[in-house]
Amino acid sequence: MKKSKKLLALLLSLAMIFGLAACGGGTQGGSESPSGNSETPGTVESNPGGEENNAVDPDSIPDTMTSEDGKYQVAFVTDVGQLKDKSFNQGTFDGVKLYANANGKSYKYYQPANGSEATDDDRYDAMKAAVEGGAEVVVCAGYLQEAALRKAAMEFSDVPFVFIDGYPLTEDPENPDSAILTNVAGIAFNEEQAGYLAGYAAVKDGFTKLGFSGGGGGTNPACCRFGYGYVQGANAAAAELGTNVEMNYSWQYGATFSGSTELQTMISGWYANGTEIVFACGGSMFQSIAAAASANDGYVIGVDVDQAGESDSVVTSAMKGLSDAVQWAVGHVYDGTFDTIGGTATSLGVKENAVALPTADSSWRFETFTVEEYEGLYQQMLDGTLVVDADYSKLETTEWSNLTLTVI
Numbered sequence: 001m002k003k004s005k006k007l008l009a010l011l012l013s014l015a016m017i018f019g020l021a022a023c024g025g026g027t028q029g030g031s032e033s034p035s036g037n038s039e040t041p042g043t044v045e046s047n048p049g050g051e052e053n054n055a056v057d058p059d060s061i062p063d064t065m066t067s068e069d070g071k072y073q074v075a076f077v078t079d080v081g082q083l084k085d086k087s088f089n090q091g092t093f094d095g096v097k098l099y100a101n102a103n104g105k106s107y108k109y110y111q112p113a114n115g116s117e118a119t120d121d122d123r124y125d126a127m128k129a130a131v132e133g134g135a136e137v138v139v140c141a142g143y144l145q146e147a148a149l150r151k152a153a154m155e156f157s158d159v160p161f162v163f164i165d166g167y168p169l170t171e172d173p174e175n176p177d178s179a180i181l182t183n184v185a186g187i188a189f190n191e192e193q194a195g196y197l198a199g200y201a202a203v204k205d206g207f208t209k210l211g212f213s214g215g216g217g218g219t220n221p222a223c224c225r226f227g228y229g230y231v232q233g234a235n236a237a238a239a240e241l242g243t244n245v246e247m248n249y250s251w252q253y254g255a256t257f258s259g260s261t262e263l264q265t266m267i268s269g270w271y272a273n274g275t276e277i278v279f280a281c282g283g284s285m286f287q288s289i290a291a292a293a294s295a296n297d298g299y300v301i302g303v304d305v306d307q308a309g310e311s312d313s314v315v316t317s318a319m320k321g322l323s324d325a326v327q328w329a330v331g332h333v334y335d336g337t338f339d340t341i342g343g344t345a346t347s348l349g350v351k352e353n354a355v356a357l358p359t360a361d362s363s364w365r366f367e368t369f370t371v372e373e374y375e376g377l378y379q380q381m382l383d384g385t386l387v388v389d390a391d392y393s394k395l396e397t398t399e400w401s402n403l404t405l406t407v408i
Helices: 005-018 088-103 120-132 143-155 191-204 221-241 261-272 285-295 322-334 371-383
Strands: 074-077 107-110 137-141 161-164 184-189 209-214 245-250 277-281 299-304 314-320 345-348 403-407
Touching: 074 088, 074 120, 088 107, 088 137, 088 299, 088 322, 107 120, 120 137, 120 143, 137 143, 137 322, 143 161, 161 322, 184 221, 184 322, 191 209, 191 221, 191 277, 191 314, 191 371, 209 221, 209 261, 221 245, 221 277, 221 403, 261 277, 261 285, 277 285, 277 314, 285 299
Parallel strands: 074 107, 074 137, 137 161, 161 184, 184 345, 209 245, 209 277, 245 403, 277 299, 299 314
Antiparallel strands: none
């Protein structure tokens, strides 16, 4: 199956003209104010025509500001990759900006030194600079922050830290029975659910040769869950259709979540050999994969946020509510209830409206798979009749009934 790039380009143009494009807006079944209401953990836009969750476009809020007293209350420490990666870092920082903007707080982002080669010391130095710069809460993005965050949280025990894509931390990583750091709130997502939705939808829409290119070298739990869910969804849809599908699956050239000529060359080879659509699961890797798709008349599934506006090769995006989860967690700091999430594991999925595919007119680019079919699938997850397995260690040991998996 091939879609018309000219048609997609036209749809994009019309969407821009009429202001239909939306990114991280409404919710599956409702919305809350971006003022940090601690009742709503994380929401993503999935309801066409639904209420906007954030009335303010985060792109309209400056990335940098000058505080009158030189102090910055809400701090963000970036993951590897670019701040404006149109994905994980940017989606997380949007939450920082939106909360600060709505509540009159100063804010600042800190990028660890040495870029993609940043060490634990570099990350700790960024966290320390944030605290010394007046941070009343520090938001840290990505599982790579763990060691530095443990050190910073123990040293600055009176400062709350929000660990996005994280989990509770103990004082001694070698001793699970050691004290839990109660000033760290670990916020994770059920990425396997979003991946399942994307894989299922792609196969139902007629794609039979799929790809997955993941970040973190296969060590990032979030990307691993995305990928495992994607395979499950594709296999389930193929089984329902009574057909067989193929999938290339690789962690190569994604260790630093950055685009590269090597990654683009590999994905171009996939497209040249028949792959029709690739799940670009890794921040700035998207640019290389989208470039390969455009050059080969291929298609892409975006990740973390709605990436439809980045390329007309994007068919859908496996989203998670990064921005709203940040606002929810930071809201707990300022309403005095951080102790209810500090030191605990928060996992957000369909039941919290925190993972979804975008269904706005400008983002829904499937030809035969309908929004109604998608909502029916989503409802099955909500009511528990469809449970997506999160144990990605089973990926290569599972005998997939209707999918041939080639791990590269």
